Amino acid sequence: MSLFDKFQGTAELYTSLVSGLGRDPFGLSMEKMLGPTRAIIEGREIVLAGTNNYLGMTFQEDAINAAKEAVEQSGTGTTGSRFANGTYAGHRALEQELAAFLGYKHCIVFSTGYQANLGAISALVSPPDDVILIDADCHACIYDGCQLSGAETIRFRHNDPESLDKRLSRLGDKVKGKLVCFEGMYSMFGDTAPVKEFVEIAHKHGAYALLDEAHSFGVYGENGRGVCEAQGILNEVDFYTGTFSKSLASIGGFVASNHPELEYLRFSSRPYMFTASPSPANVASASAALAKIASDSSMRTKLWENARRIHAAFTQLGFELCAEVSPVIAVKLANKEQAFVAWNFLMENNVYVNLAIPPGTPNATSILRLSVSAAHTPEDLDVVVNAYTALAQSMADGAVKP
Numbered sequence: 001m002s003l004f005d006k007f008q009g010t011a012e013l014y015t016s017l018v019s020g021l022g023r024d025p026f027g028l029s030m031e032k033m034l035g036p037t038r039a040i041i042e043g044r045e046i047v048l049a050g051t052n053n054y055l056g057m058t059f060q061e062d063a064i065n066a067a068k069e070a071v072e073q074s075g076t077g078t079t080g081s082r083f084a085n086g087t088y089a090g091h092r093a094l095e096q097e098l099a100a101f102l103g104y105k106h107c108i109v110f111s112t113g114y115q116a117n118l119g120a121i122s123a124l125v126s127p128p129d130d131v132i133l134i135d136a137d138c139h140a141c142i143y144d145g146c147q148l149s150g151a152e153t154i155r156f157r158h159n160d161p162e163s164l165d166k167r168l169s170r171l172g173d174k175v176k177g178k179l180v181c182f183e184g185m186y187s188m189f190g191d192t193a194p195v196k197e198f199v200e201i202a203h204k205h206g207a208y209a210l211l212d213e214a215h216s217f218g219v220y221g222e223n224g225r226g227v228c229e230a231q232g233i234l235n236e237v238d239f240y241t242g243t244f245s246k247s248l249a250s251i252g253g254f255v256a257s258n259h260p261e262l263e264y265l266r267f268s269s270r271p272y273m274f275t276a277s278p279s280p281a282n283v284a285s286a287s288a289a290l291a292k293i294a295s296d297s298s299m300r301t302k303l304w305e306n307a308r309r310i311h312a313a314f315t316q317l318g319f320e321l322c323a324e325v326s327p328v329i330a331v332k333l334a335n336k337e338q339a340f341v342a343w344n345f346l347m348e349n350n351v352y353v354n355l356a357i358p359p360g361t362p363n364a365t366s367i368l369r370l371s372v373s374a375a376h377t378p379e380d381l382d383v384v385v386n387a388y389t390a391l392a393q394s395m396a397d398g399a400v401k402p
């Protein structure tokens with residue numbers, strides 16, 4: 001009996017699928033970045049249509065200059081956690097900037113979005129008194145936060161207010177604290193949540209609402225404040241979590257709230273206290289990107305234009321899409337095998353998208369997840385549409401079989 005026996009099944013499946021393709025969809029290396037939407041991979045220029053670079057700001061001039069300046073002034077790393085020696089003026093300033101942008105009174109910066117969810121949930125909820133209710137399709141870091149808390153966790157059906165209402169009603173008054181967790185836009189299918197209804201239901205039952213806007217920050221709402229802004233309830237959410245790794249084009253995460261007790265997390269949240277803080281360069285570039293989002297809506301406008309173009313083109317090609325227009329456009333394939341071959345076909349046609357298969361996907365679907373960027377040029381999108389047109393033809397001819 002070995003520790004490694006459990007990997008056998010996955011390893012065999014992985015090896016058989018990957019060796020058939022001659023390249024590994026989960027181990028690709030970007031040999032050289034040419035900009036936000038192009039890279040050299042395997043010696044060829046590839047259009048990147050599987051990133052989370054929604055606003056295309058990884059090469060934004062102000063952000064690059066801010067990062068350079070921060071390295072020169074504050075060094076390459078903080079060598080400590082927020083709780084110890086790792087809080088610099090930049091971390092505090094960014095907390096205030098995020099709070100001001102979102103209209104919340106309090107904000108805490110974490111080292112990643114993963115740790116923001118992990119740290120908020122595990123510190124807020126504790127067994128045996130408290131219970132967490134979680135949308136079934138929530139991201140792994142929300143699940144991991146529940147696990148780290150040790151509290152009872154109840155799943156409700158994805159994007160289903162009635163399912164949440166029923167589960168909260170069943171709990172009655174026997175539970176002390178209740179936290180309901182859900183996301184703004186879901187990263188795999190690009191569908192958005194009924195956040196207004198979820199918040200109303202949570203509050204009706206005396207529960208707190210935690211909304212993760214990782215993929216929707218900068219993208220949804222008149223000012224880019226997320227799905228909660230788009231649905232008119234921006235500051236009614238109890239805990240708003242986000243990441244710097246998508247629209248803010250950096251690394252880090254945050255939790256914002258109007259509850260003054262949020263500050264207690266600084267001495268009770270293990271993922272805040274026991275890991276190094278984000279580097280000065282990460283903080284400075286996130287701050288510059290935030291200033292750009294706050295002052296310039298043109299990237300958001302461009303992103304939505306690009307998303308509408310791709311969604312319409314794929315609909316016309318007859319692909320089964322997973323959601324209405326959003327910056328994530330996922331094509332459903334018949335099974336894992338077909339998804340691997342289709343993904344490879346797109347790579348051969350100079351387009352990189354994400355291959356996503358169970359158990360990482362909702363409803364055990366196999367998908368090609370394309371994400372649109374504001375930085376995609378009309379020429380980039382032509383390459384994408386041409387590759388998908390060839391793919392549709394190839395599937396119709398039976399060359400890419402289910």
Ligand SMILES: Cc1ncc(COP(=O)(O)O)c(C=O)c1O
Nearest residue numbers: 112113114139187214243245252
């Ligand atoms: C919904 C959601 N929340 C949180 C995270 C974690 O963000 P980070 O990359 O900053 O750890 C992700 C990352 O993909 C995500 O999709």
